[in-house]
Amino acid sequence: MDAIDIDDMVHVATGARLRRLTAPDGTHWFPVVDVARRLGYAGTREALRTVVLPEGCLAGAGELAGSAAILALSGVRASARMVNLPGLVQLVGACRRPEAAPFRAWVAEVVTAVQRDGGYGLQPSPVRAGFLLPPELVDALVRLEGEFDEQSAAYEEYADRAELLRETRENLARAADSLARLSVPRQRTGAAVAALTPQQLVESWAITGDMRTVACCLAPALVRGGVRYRPQDVTLRTGLSGECVRDCVRILLERGCMREVGAPDPDGARIYVLP
Secondary structure, eight states, X not given: OOSSOHHHHHHHHHSSOOOOEEOTTSOEEEEHHHHHHXXXXXXXXXXXXXXXXXXXXXXXXXXXXXXXXXHHHHTOOTTOEEEEHHHHHHHHHHOOOGGGHHHHHHHHHHHHHHHHHSSOOOOOOOOOGGGOOOHHXXXXXXXXXXXXXXXXXXXXXXXXXXXXXHHHHHHHHHHHHHHXXXXXXXXXXXXXXXXXXXXXXXXXHTOOHHHHHHHHHHHHHHHTTOEEEOHHHHHHHHOOOHHHHHHHHHHHHHTTSOEEESOOOTTSOEEEEOO
């Protein structure tokens, strides 16, 4: 029989009762996902990155249980990654949540006593039976709480994916807006040159280097009828300096590759079309 009830110790360490799998050799193991969640880690990966546990502290639930009956009693899936009590103590030691401070202080007290006295003694504490729940009920409550934690973790994973999709949508919207600023309404520029692709247009100009980079940025809108040009837009898309972009556009105009139509817009944008 344990000197300290394992569930009580885990409750003090993590602030909650965790699902537990007791292996045939008597060692106690806990789902890493439960431990990480209770200790405030973002997830299993962050917990195991924060603390590099010895190999013997981690194992799969399936190999520990040895039978489906033990797994069923623990409420843990066979694929779950488990951590033993020494590993759990190390994870608590690395946790910075205020709730873990009393347990860390107690561990420090134990280590100090062992160094000083060669051992650490426990004072027996009488427990009134009226406050104890039947073990079967405690196990059932822990299993239900563990299932809730799994569902909550799955929800958080889906929420993270939804957030990623939202950010992707916003990035695509910004890219589309940037492309829209480079395009020009057809009525301001005349008919598009449908028979020419952007690549063919750039090749026909026989240009290289930065000028070709700028031309490749302007060509798609030019072959559709015209481009609305601002140096900062091209700089953003090409990575070239504003001065370099302006020089390249000036040379393209001087060579007759394109021409300006109308007056500049209030924001300084100019309209260029094919000659």
